[in-house]
Amino acid sequence: MDSPGDDGEGRVGVAPVRVLVVEDKERDVAQVVGMLNAYGSARFDVRFATTVGGASAELAKLDTDVVLLDLSLPDCSGLETVQRVAVAAPGVAIVVLTGLADLERAMEALRRGAQDYLIKNRADSDLLGRAICYAIERKRVEQERNEALERLRMASRQKDEFLSTVSHDLRSPCTNICVATDILLTGVAGELSEDQRKVVEQIDRNVRRQVRLISDLLDLSRMESGTFSVLMGTFDLRRCLRQLVDELAHVAGSRGVTLHLNCAEDSVPVVGDEDRLVQVFTNLMENAIRFAEKEVSCTLQPSGASVVVHVDDDGPGVPAEIRERVFERFFKGENQAYRAGTGLGLTIVRGIVSHHGGTVGAGDRPWESGDSAPHGARFSVEIPIRS
Ligand SMILES: Nc1ncnc2c1ncn2[C@@H]1O[C@H](COP(=O)(O)OP(=O)(O)OP(=O)(O)O)[C@@H](O)[C@H]1O
């Protein structure tokens, strides 16, 4: 669009504003034309329509900067008029010019796409002239914002697709390396010397860390693009946590931490995605082991229609002011003395839990008699049982 008329300060040399007056009453048309002329006839290039149908045809035919729109026309009336014109010309500013002074209706007109709402017998040439310039400017800003938003959405979609493809392509060769290190470490391909074993173990550790990071990125990109899904089945959560605690016991032991499972029930059947829930509790327990001083406990409590799992540790705890932030992607607390994580673990935990219709939160480990001060973190997961 060219610069509209002038800026109201008398500067010249700018293109006239292309105005479409949509009004069926001759007297009102004359009044509008009078006001536009009084504001400065050279500033406006005015065309006319008497119906919404006629206006739509005009808008399709010629470029227009602003529509001055009456709300009671022969083929349409009320706020639907605004909507129809906004649909017919999405990039054109609309100033409603009506006889009805109703604030609610004016607000609704703005929500449906108008940029201003003037009352006919209260408008004068100056008010109308300025309203036209402001409405065009508002529309221009709105258009720019929408375009920027669309560019952002597109960039985000492309980033998700790129991440998804790259993660896939990176993961396959890493998985092959894991198979090879497994073969070497199990001795199937011949016995390794002590030095050779150490090197292969180092390769194995690093490549597994890499696979985990790539899988986290893939999960995250699927969650953000809405393509993440869970495979529901019925399984015993107690058995699953027992296995996990046994598997992680040696990692905990190597740090001088003991790991317990507390559960009063023999079995706790739930409906969920077993692999994904193992991923959730692995993440929570690995975090807890990393921060614990001496012990970590996992407590499983069926409670009515849901089951609650607490993972407690006796480490420094999670300060109240970051208890929500720890679930944000790439968030890492300051106390990272132990190792370099990526800060994706808890984001993915929350994503998986909410795919099960559940919740997860961080808090203080409950006080125990003999504790001098509250310390330690508690992460609690609650999921519906649905068995
Ligand atoms: N048990 C805990 N005690 C204290 N702080 C914790 C505990 N668990 C998590 N946090 C804090 O929350 C942050 C985010 O945890 P999250 O699991 O998302 O990432 P990470 O463990 O740093 O990396 P990743 O899991 O991606 O390898 C951690 O960096 C840590 O600061």
Ligand SMILES: [Mg+2]
């Ligand atoms: Mg983690």
